[in-house]
Structure formats: structure tokens, C-alpha cells
Amino acid sequence: MADYQTIEYRIGKDGKITERVLNGDTNCTEMTLEIERAIGTVESQKLLPDYYEGDEFLMVEDTQIRQVKSDDG
Template sequence: MAEYQRIEYRIDKQGRLVEKVLNGNGSSCTETTRKVEENIGEVERRELLPEYYKEANGNEETAVENLQSFVK
């Protein structure tokens, strides 16, 4: 069974959607938001948050993707 993910969505002053996974670690964050991003629009940029570098068990890992996405 999939783990429950909490995602915060905000609209910034420029009208861009900002999404942030609040309770995820590692690549589960980008996997959770991938479908939403595909349906809403183009991702302008991503910012890595410290939680992304932790696997579900808390170990450090390297990554090329990010938790926080800015969508046009």
C-alpha cells in the first residue's frame, strides 16, 4: 500500500504554482508530484530540500531531482 504524502500548493505573486512535499524523503517526493506536474504545466525550476537527500530509512543519498517545483 502506498504511503500517504502531504503536498502544499501555493500560487506566488507571478502566478506560478509552487508545490512542496511536506512529509517525504528521497525520490518518493518527485514520484508523488510527477503526474500533477505533467498535467499542470512546464516545471521552470526545482530546488533541493535537505529531506530529498534522505532515503526512507534516513540514510543519505545523492540525487539529481528536487522536492520543490515551480510550475508556469
């Protein structure tokens, strides 16, 4: 876990609230859950790279190549 986290809230002219956790980790979603419930419905969520730091996440890339033969040849 990071030493401290900063939670930034911005309220747009349209009333839309943007929440951003700085120096967060995988606990940031749990840390902000109660605040989000009090504010309203979460429309979308984008996790920052800090969320994925640590040993608990292993990035695996799998590529598949598929060749299709046509009946024309």
C-alpha cells in the same frame, strides 16, 4: 518512507505555481510527477533536506589544493 506526505501548492498573483512536499523522501519527485505534468512545465526544482535523509545518500566532500609557482622567483 515517511508516515504521510503533505503537498502544498501556492498560486501567486503572476500565475506561478509553487509546489512543496512536506515530510517527503526520495519518492516525492515520483509522487508529484503526474500533477506537474497536468499543471505545466517545471521551471526550477529545489530539493528540501528531507529528500536526502536515509542510507542511500552518502555525502562526500573532496577538497583539492593547487599551488601555482610563478616564473618570477
